[in-house]
Amino acid sequence: MSLVSQRNSILPGFGLTLGYTLLYLGAIVLLPLAALVLRASSLGLSGIWQIAMEPRTFAALRTSFSLALAAAGINVVFGGIVAWVLSRYEFPGRRLLDAAVDLPFALPTAVAGIALAAIYAPNGWIGVWLAPLGWKIAYTPLGIVVALVFIGLPFIVRTVQPVIAELNLDLEEASATLGATRYQTLSRVILPTLTPALLTGFALAFARGVGEYGSVIFVAGNLPYVSEIAPLLIIVKLEEFNYAGATAIATVMLGASFFILLAINLIQAWSRRRLGYV
Known part of the structure; x- marks a missing residue:
């Protein structure tokens, strides 16, 4: 049977x-x-490759993938800290903060983009203080990173938070009893256990960031070769009735995302086997 x-x-x-x-x-x-x-x-591999290697297309793909990776990496660090604080500490307003983590899920992406642009624009609440220092966030690649960090944070927090809640405190106490420093306990006891969850959250945040459109176009500036993302270029191709070019770019994004996520999943499986989970 x-x-x-x-x-x-x-x-x-x-x-x-x-x-x-x-x-x-x-x-x-x-x-x-x-x-x-x-x-x-229908374009053939050579046709798809030719479109992908066009300077404007290649620049847009590089912008989307590199900034999505950067934003996901930032979220792994700071999202992990947020998840730790919400899981391990009791303080006034904790439930309110915990609920606020899910706001990027609930907000329409266009609303998020408009809000970020209003805050980080040179005349915005935060941008007005950064402008005299020569720092510009809105309408630059840095603005794209901010938008992707905003929409990707919940993936890290909600993936890691349950794992932190289930961590065995006895292991941390035993580590301290044996004379380990806080750094040693973090690096050798806690982080190895959290690694599979962190990788899962990273993959989810990256996948969301690569295809993000609504929150980015309002804060990116959308300058070709500088801050134009691949999803926007697909829209441009569709508006030009260049359906073959649009599908070619989308196929390249699909293939690249698949192989990157496959690599992350293989690393995650290796880390789980190393910890004896499977």
């Missing part, structure tokens, strides 16, 4: 649920992606 059939389930049989799963994923995820790749394949 197979392992699947030995497990009890409140849902109908394995065959029915698996069939629904494949049908749902096929219709919602695989079919649209297959149509995208099929449409772009």
